[in-house]
Amino acid sequence: MSSGIHVFETMGTVASLVIPGADRALFEQIERVFADHDARFSLYRADSEISRIARGELVLSRSSEPLRAAYTEAIGWRTSTAGAFDPYRPDGVLDLSGVVKALAIHAARSAVVGAGLDDALLSVGGDGVALGRRRSRADSGRTPADSAAYAPWMAGIVDPENREHLLGAVPLHPGRAAIATSGTAERGEHVWRRSDPSSRTEAPYRQVTVRAADIVTADVLATAILSGGAETLSDACSQWNIDVLTVDASNGLTATPGFRRELTVGARLSA
Amino acid sequence: MRRRAAIASALSATVVLIVGWELGASARTSIPTATDVSAPTTGDAASGGSASGDAGSGDNSAAASAGAAASATATPSPAVTAPDSSTASGTYTGSDVQTRFGDVQVQVVVANGSITDVVALALTDDENRSRQISARAAPILRTEVLAAQSSQVQMVSGATYTSEAYLTSLQAALDQAGLS
Numbered sequence: 001m002s003s004g005i006h007v008f009e010t011m012g013t014v015a016s017l018v019i020p021g022a023d024r025a026l027f028e029q030i031e032r033v034f035a036d037h038d039a040r041f042s043l044y045r046a047d048s049e050i051s052r053i054a055r056g057e058l059v060l061s062r063s064s065e066p067l068r069a070a071y072t073e074a075i076g077w078r079t080s081t082a083g084a085f086d087p088y089r090p091d092g093v094l095d096l097s098g099v100v101k102a103l104a105i106h107a108a109r110s111a112v113v114g115a116g117l118d119d120a121l122l123s124v125g126g127d128g129v130a131l132g133r134r135r136s137r138a139d140s141g142r143t144p145a146d147s148a149a150y151a152p153w154m155a156g157i158v159d160p161e162n163r164e165h166l167l168g169a170v171p172l173h174p175g176r177a178a179i180a181t182s183g184t185a186e187r188g189e190h191v192w193r194r195s196d197p198s199s200r201t202e203a204p205y206r207q208v209t210v211r212a213a214d215i216v217t218a219d220v221l222a223t224a225i226l227s228g229g230a231e232t233l234s235d236a237c238s239q240w241n242i243d244v245l246t247v248d249a250s251n252g253l254t255a256t257p258g259f260r261r262e263l264t265v266g267a268r269l270s271a
Numbered sequence: 272m273r274r275r276a277a278i279a280s281a282l283s284a285t286v287v288l289i290v291g292w293e294l295g296a297s298a299r300t301s302i303p304t305a306t307d308v309s310a311p312t313t314g315d316a317a318s319g320g321s322a323s324g325d326a327g328s329g330d331n332s333a334a335a336s337a338g339a340a341a342s343a344t345a346t347p348s349p350a351v352t353a354p355d356s357s358t359a360s361g362t363y364t365g366s367d368v369q370t371r372f373g374d375v376q377v378q379v380v381v382a383n384g385s386i387t388d389v390v391a392l393a394l395t396d397d398e399n400r401s402r403q404i405s406a407r408a409a410p411i412l413r414t415e416v417l418a419a420q421s422s423q424v425q426m427v428s429g430a431t432y433t434s435e436a437y438l439t440s441l442q443a444a445l446d447q448a449g450l451s
Contacts (some may be wrong), residue, residue, distance in 0.1 A: 179426075
């Protein structure tokens with residue numbers, strides 16, 4: 001039997017899948033999910049549908065159903081984040097990469113469920129979603145009914161000051177199964193600052209991590225808070241059921257109660 | 272019990288805020304904080320929740336964390352003082368309100384007669400435990416955060432890395448460890 005781990009390049013980054021019990025066909029199916037999303041939505045590919053829209057060769061109303069669905073999703077988030085998340089670049093080009101990676105991860109999750117498996121950790125370029133609970137290696141001989149053999153999937157949060165260190169770790173479990181981090185340290189592909197001069201005075205966050213029930217919410221809100229600053233953070237915390245950890249320009253941390261509890265006294269880090 | 276009645280009355284005002292927050296989908300209303308709450312001068316315990324907290328008890332973990340939050344973040348001095356009490360301390364929990372998060376209760380933390388924090392609790396089905404729903408972010412110190420080793424996690428969340436940067440990332444080390 002395979003190790004249940006599969007790593008591949010996609011969307012300019014790397015996907016790491018941990019799916020105990022998965023066969024080769026499922027991993028290939030998930031690779032295709034990402035490849036299809038990339039082929040349609042990548043502005044780095046001249047032949048993608050989104051590039052044709054950017055060049056004015058195709059109008060949105062005549063675009064494919066998946067593209068219009070992603071567009072509708074992105075515009076919905078622009079509205080609910082009061083513009084902090086915006087699929088339009090400052091130069092007016094429609095860039096759906098802010099939702100597409102998360103939508104692909106979500107589709108991959110559906111593929112796992114469709115294959116009848118209920119334990120998985122799917123992460124792509126630092127954003128991920130967990131399904132079920134992990135079975136620890138040491139306890140792999142125990143029966144599935146033995147709950148002691150299982151522990152929640154744990155996600156570490158990287159320290160932007162030293163990317164070989166973790167700021168801390170939090171469990172991923174139903175209701176908080178997804179985690180996403182946006183930052184200025186590495187690729188900032190779909191993050192652009194608001195042009196409103198009044199918001200420039202706020203110290204921008206260097207890194208924002210959001211844990212939520214689903215990966216789209218986590219990913220979009222991490223981007224929105226990184227872009228919109230403290231005002232968006234406050235709005236998001238009152239509007240959505242999420243946990244947020246921010247790192248500001250001077251490396252100060254803020255955390256919502258759900259994160260603070262688990263990063264300080266409540267974390268269960270038993271390996 | 273008179274002062275508890277006054278607190279319960281403050282609670283009912285808070286509960287109304289929560290309901291408004293739920294109903295007003297477009298009108299954005301933040302979770303009420305201590306400074307949002309004004310304590311009415313007349314008590315009306317019957318319409319509010321039952322103020323069942325016992326003074327000085329800090330065994331509720333959510334309440335304890337709320338208190339810790341208040342001290343850790345140097346929350347401004349409480350703007351609200353329960354009218355006729357000077358020494359009441361404890362945690363008081365209001366009645367259930369239906370929201371999109373499920374049943375929600377409001378918990379008020381009182382120290383020496385002053386409301387120091389108002390916390391919205393969501394009542395989860397599992398284990399009948401209450402937990403705090405999303406609330407404002409507050410500063411924490413790095414020294415407060417438990418050190419975590421990459422051996423204790425199965426994924427690393429960080430800003431999106433390029434394929435090249437992946438090679439030197441913690442995630443790559445994790446993947447290697449799992450694959451070997």
